[in-house]
Amino acid sequence: MRTLILTGPDHEGQHAVARALKQSLAASGDGALILGALALLGPHPSLSQMRALEQEALPQPRGFAFLSAGGSFLRDNKRRSLVYEVNARYAERLQTLLLEGEFDAVLCLHRYAAEAVSYLRRIVSFSARCCYVSCDFACVPFLEETALDHYFIADESFADAYQKRGIPANKIVPVGIPLPVDWFSGQEKADARALLNLPQGMPCYFILNAEDPESAVDALLDRFSGDSGRVCVVAPDGAPPRSPFVARYAGDIRVAVLAPEDRLHLYRAACDVLLTAPFGAVSAAAAVSGVPLVHLPTSNAFEAQTARFFSERGMSLAAETYASAAALALGLAKDAANRERMYAAQQNACVADASQRIVTFLHEGRC
Known part of the structure; x- marks a missing residue:
């Protein structure tokens, strides 16, 4: 099995969870590729693009909704949003990776990645199972607007909150938070x-x-x-x-x-x-x-x-x-x-x- 692990901000907690998943996949004979949000902007992104990603795109929900209908809106208003450009660039490179990478599974460790994958599932066809992996003991808002196969959450006590937000119970899987073996x-x-x-x-x-x-x-x-x-x-x-x-x-x-x-x-x-x-x-x-x-x-x-x-x-x-x-x-x-x-x-x-x-x-x- 070949797995793509997508992280969000440059955050120690997400790096640790990604590393733990890669360790367990390797122990099962599976391959894994870890990519942060910045890496999917491509080589040599500008400082303004990096700031837009970290300070605006990553924290804000529904960023990829504009890619579905916002292109003409932006052209009609004769302006270009830097956040729109960042999201479009991220989605374009992620689409290429998903279509050419032959992944069996995609694990999203941040809402931003989950929204991007959900957006791409509506416009292109790829066979990988797509899942969200929680890195916090928290109920993440707007996650119910994503369209993934499973949601791995930190504790079963959060299941009701996610169900109330609209995520089907059969997609919620309480597992805990992945931890690297070298932390012990x-x-x-x-x-x-x-x-x-x-x-x-x-x-x-x-x-x-x-x-x-x-x-x-x-x-x-x-x-x-x-x-x-x-x-x-x-x-x-x-x-x-x-x-x-x-x-x-x-x-x-x-x-x-x-x-x-x-x-x-x-x-x-x-x-x-x-x-x-x-x-x-x-x-x-x-x-x-x-x-x-x-x-x-x-x-x-x-x-x-x-x-x-x-x-x-x-x-x-x-x-x-x-x-x-x-x-x-x-x-x-x-x-x-x-x-x-x-x-x-x-x-x-x-x-x-x-x-x-x-x-x-x-x-x-x-x-």
């Missing part, structure tokens, strides 16, 4: 700390993702009593040479600034509490690993739904400010009973084999 270390906390040269006798806090990492770090440091804890944080700029973020904490023994290519799975295993923006895949991985979790503030509506899903089930603590996140994290590190309750809730709600379930469904029609 298998190391005990003490062993992971020894490998990372982290102290054994004090709390360690791992900030994986944050809209404002500096505020997240500073809020924790403000609550430390002297040298009483460690903060490991992934640099938002990738920690290149002369990184301002690295320089900000240089010389502070309490802070370890990490690059994305560092062994982040070991830091997850080594920490007492994980603090992160509520990405679906990252949150699911923390739950599967049984890591105490604090969700940081977010301005993203889908991420806010993920935080609410986890906190309502006792799988995380959700903060509205970085100061409250720090307070929750320090309290959680000291409260063994609360950590045990969170661990039990996590083990009852999240699964590690979502990508395998999707591959099995593609092969056999059932999970």
